[in-house]
Amino acid sequence: MTAKDTNFTLGEGSTSWLICTLENSPVFSLYWLGLVTVVILYCPVVLLFVWLSCCSICIKICKITGILPVDPDSEQWRKLLQIHAFLISMLGKVLHGYEVYGMENLPKGPSILVYFHGGIPMDSFYFLQEVYRMTGRAYLSVMDHIFFLIPGVQTYITLLGGVHPSREECVDLLKEGHAVNIAPGGLREQNYSDKTYKLIWGKRHGFAQIAIKAKVPIIPYFTMNIQEAYRVWGNTWITRWLYERTRLLVFPVLGPLPVKLRTYIGEPIPYDPNITPEELFEKAKAAVEALRDKHQKIPGSIPRALWERFEMHRKEE
Structure with missing residues (x-):
């Protein structure tokens, strides 16, 4: 040739x-x-952000075209959010047979909710939407700053109560009557925790200081099998090194797997003017760990969590 x-x-x-x-x-x-x-490896994370972006675009189109009012507190938006909460509730039931126990422990007034941060905290999303569907009560959810650095997702998460306030702003929100949802472990707990469900809260006493200043109770909750629904990969020295220096890296996640998810809400930890932030921090951490130890078999197992979709659950648990 x-x-x-x-x-x-x-x-x-x-x-x-x-x-x-x-x-x-x-x-x-x-x-x-x-x-x-x-x-x-990052398919679940990519799909999550695609979903957030698509929802944000739809919301902006509705506002620009006048299909819905600009004011998100209007009656039309509340009806739409109720429909949204119902659809998310159905999604949770289809994917995970999602259930919530202990709704009676949620106070009507302001409070701080604390929980274990799984590989992807979809349990918190399902939980807050289920609460809104059943009670009409909207909770503010403190989110990592990384969400507010990504263009195109803020509209949706802000509409659903996503915030990234300072401590002073958080105190003001609570004094105004809002309830605030916080994962003290944050992205570090998402990346580093595994099937042992170890809480990685470090010395993050901020939520305890906020609760004392605002004089509000703390409500612990925990979701069974959340680590089996979204299993984190890549917890190595190089990924740890990168995360600690950037605070932006999200480790690869396997999921969603159709395992059984149940959220258990613990009894409120009441405001005590004589307690220190460090003592309240330890008390809240111990409360989440107690829920974990009672309702989660450790180490977590994906086959067992899948089988639990078919097991009968006793209400008294």
Whole structure:
């Protein structure tokens, strides 16, 4: 075969030759292999942000076109949020047979809710939407700053009560009568915790200081099998090193797996003017751990969590 024949096969000009050379390069193959691997590993995270973005776009279109009022506190928006809560509730039941126990422990006034942060905290999302569906009470949810750095998702999470306030702003929100949902472990607990369900709260006493200043109770809750629904991968020295220096890295997540999820709400920890933030912190952490120890079999098991979808559950538990 002549050089001319080769050029005819590959296409005219040097561009075709360059493309052919790259496609046969080991580096090019490794690039595509790496890209496909990242997409597969981060598929649940990518889908989550695609969902948030699509919902935000729909909300903006409704506001711009006048289909719905600009004011999110209007009656039309409340009806839409009720429909949204119902649909999310159905999604939780279909995917996980989701249930909530202990609704009677939620006070009507302001409070701080604290919980274990799973691989992806969809349990908190299902829980808050279930509360809204049943009571009409909207909770504010403190979220990591990473959500507010990503364009196109803020509209949806803000409409559903997502906030990133300072401590002083959080105290003001509670004094105004709001209830606030906080995961003290945050993204670090999401990345580092595993099937042992160890709480990684460090010395994050901020929520306890806020509760004392605002004079509100703390409500602990825990979701059984949340680590089996979304299992975190990549907890290695290099990923830990990257996260500790950027505070932006989200480790790869496997899920959602259709395991059984149940959220258990503990008894309120009442306001005590004589308690220190450190003591209240330990008390709240112990309350979440007590719910975990009572309702979660450790270490977590994906096959067992899948089987629990078919087990009968006694209400008195």
